[in-house]
Amino acid sequence: MSVDEFRAGAREFLARNAPGPLAELEPAEQLRAAKRFQAAAYDAGLIGITWPTEYGGRGLSTAEQQAYNEEAVHYDLPSAPFMVGMGMCGPTLLDLGSHEQKTRYLPPLLRGDEIWCQLFSEPGAGSDVASLQTRAVRDDDSWVINGQKVWTSGAQFSDFGALLARTDPDVPKHRGITMFIVDMRSPGVTVRPLRDMTGRAPFNEVYFDDVRIPADAVIGEVGGGWLAALTMLGHERISIGGSVRRGSDPLAYDNLVELARRQNRADDPVVRDRLAEMYAHERALALFNTKLRQEAAAGSSPGARGSVAKLAGAELLWRAVDTAGLIAGSALTSWEDGDSAAEEMAIAINGTPAMSIAGGSNQVQRNIIGERILGLPKEPQVDRDVPFRELKVGTQRTP
Ligand SMILES: Cc1cc2nc3c(=O)[nH]c(=O)nc-3n(C[C@H](O)[C@H](O)[C@H](O)COP(=O)(O)OP(=O)(O)OC[C@H]3O[C@@H](n4cnc5c(N)ncnc54)[C@H](O)[C@@H]3O)c2cc1C
Known part of the structure; x- marks a missing residue:
């Protein structure tokens, strides 16, 4: 099929199926309508256009994706609930996940049957996310998670989260972190809404109290969470920007x-x-x-x-x-x-x-641009080589 034919199909699909404004509906009804549209668009081959066919995508080029974007821009599509999954967690799984993880999680993520959130920020770890204190301790064939996350967009309706947790407090902070897949309906997960100054509650606090997740829920390597975090943040910046x-x-x-x-x-x-x-x-x-x-x-x-x-x-x-x-x-x-x-x-x-x-934040983006693109001197990092357990910064407690 040529790009023009693809575009014509997308145009026809959108004209028939794009929902009208959903703002007047109750949040639960908005979400149901968004999921219905996402599933219909996926079934029509218009979601995951450039993603590998092996993991539920269409395996097409950016030309088709571009054609779809240019058609979709004329509509108010309800894509917000799927942005963290499609723009951040999914691409990170594609980069670092195992074949089994990609096969299990990516098709329902694309179709909107399962929604994802990003569990990085904590009360004492935002810009400096490597200071995070949520712990994951290995116990036989499980990991046991304890801690708190904050500002988690969409946690209230998410099925899974990509969680950063500390697995080794005896090494410097960037080296002792691991990324996990967490089922948000696991016993011990509590989600509480946070209201912002628009009056809406798009994000949440999320508490983990002895939450057990399987040993194979690790994304990438144990202790490789910082690389996984940078991978996801890279995708996030393109997705948001x-x-x-x-x-x-x-x-x-x-x-x-x-x-x-x-x-x-x-x-x-x-x-x-x-x-x-x-x-x-x-x-x-x-x-x-x-x-x-x-x-x-x-x-x-x-x-x-x-x-x-x-x-x-x-x-x-x-x-x-x-x-x-x-x-x-x-x-x-x-x-x-x-x-x-x-x-x-x-x-x-x-x-x-x-x-x-x-x-x-904008300041943090400027730091990155200054250091990595303009070659300016790096910010001093006095805690770079100190074991996390010995740090006395932020809200650090003895883990
Ligand atoms: C709408 C929204 C949605 C979000 N969704 C999510 C989500 O889904 N998942 C998630 O994990 N997090 C999420 N966050 C959290 C977000 O990633 C953090 O708010 C952000 O990283 C900043 O961290 P902080 O709020 O702790 O601020 P801090 O890190 O405490 O920063 C406070 C101020 O200090 C400045 N600052 C900090 N360090 C430096 C530095 N080295 N150099 C110069 N200035 C500095 C900052 O720019 C800022 O002005 C969301 C935030 C918002 C606003």
């Missing part, structure tokens, strides 16, 4: 143009200048992301350039907020009851700072 703002997102370029028209500001040269600047940045970032994805699909890691994509995506969002402010002024801060467009804009603006934190 690459999410073009679209559809009904009030901060998407097209919707800001529409806002300028509604506010009678579309002829204002300053507004036009700002919109043109935003368009140029959005296009440049989209092309840069396409290039990174093509490289990744061809087996070459984008390395620290993923941090450039992630940082540029976060900065573009701030640019969009500034532009919205220039266009609409005080209309962004007060509106008539029931003006749902204004409410959606307020939610989008209040959600903007999260993009500069999630997946590594």
Whole structure:
């Protein structure tokens, strides 16, 4: 099938099956609708387009993926619940998982039958995630997990999580970590919602109390969790940076143009200048992301350039907020009851700072770019060679 034929099939599928806006539905009903669409799109061969056929993908090229993306951009597809699985956990399993793990987990992950979350951050380990204290202790044919994670997006509806835990406190912090697959319904897992300043609760605290997982739930090597974490963070940065703002997102370029028209500001040269600047940045970032994805699909890691994509995506969002402010002024801060467009804009603006934190803060991305791309001197790391057990930093307790 040619790329054009593939595109025509995708266009027809989307026209028939893309759901309308789901925002008015209850969260559980939204999730059911999202799962229905994901399964239908998977069954139509439109999910996992470049993934290997052996693990449930289509084994096609980035040209088909690009064609699908260009068609899908016209719709508000409910893909958010699957982003951590498809953009982060799945690609990490592809890179580091065993054949059995890939066969078991990837097809249902792609089809949306099983949802994944990322269990990295802890109250005392965010930017410095290698300081994490959740422990995994080997007991016969199981690992026993104890500890707490925080800011876990989507844990409330996830089936599995990719968990980082400390398996050896006697070696320096980066060396004693292992990545595991955890069934989120295991006894001893408690998920509690956390509300952000949009009023929504997209993330959670997750507690592990004597949670038993099988010995073969390790992703990669025991003690190789730092490599696994870097692998996943690399995928995460492309995934977050690459999410073009679209559809009904009030901060998407097209919707800001529409806002300028509604506010009678579309002829204002300053507004036009700002919109043109935003368009140029959005296009440049989209092309840069396409290039990174093509490289990744061809087996070459984008390395620290993923941090450039992630940082540029976060900065573009701030640019969009500034532009919205220039266009609409005080209309962004007060509106008539029931003006749902204004409410959606307020939610989008209040959600903007999260993009500069999630997946590594802007400052951390700048450190990575400075050290690994620009060749600037590394930050001092006084704890690099000290056994984790002896560290007295953050919220460190004796493990
Ligand atoms: C919307 C959202 C979703 C998230 N989802 C998940 C998830 O699904 N799973 C998960 O594991 N985590 C998730 N996180 C957590 C996220 O990864 C962390 O918040 C992030 O890594 C920062 O860690 P922290 O919050 O502990 O801040 P800290 O690390 O305490 O940082 C505080 C401040 O210090 C700065 N800083 C820290 N270290 C340095 C340094 N070396 N140089 C310069 N400045 C520095 C930071 O930039 C920041 O401004 C999510 C966060 C958000 C906002």
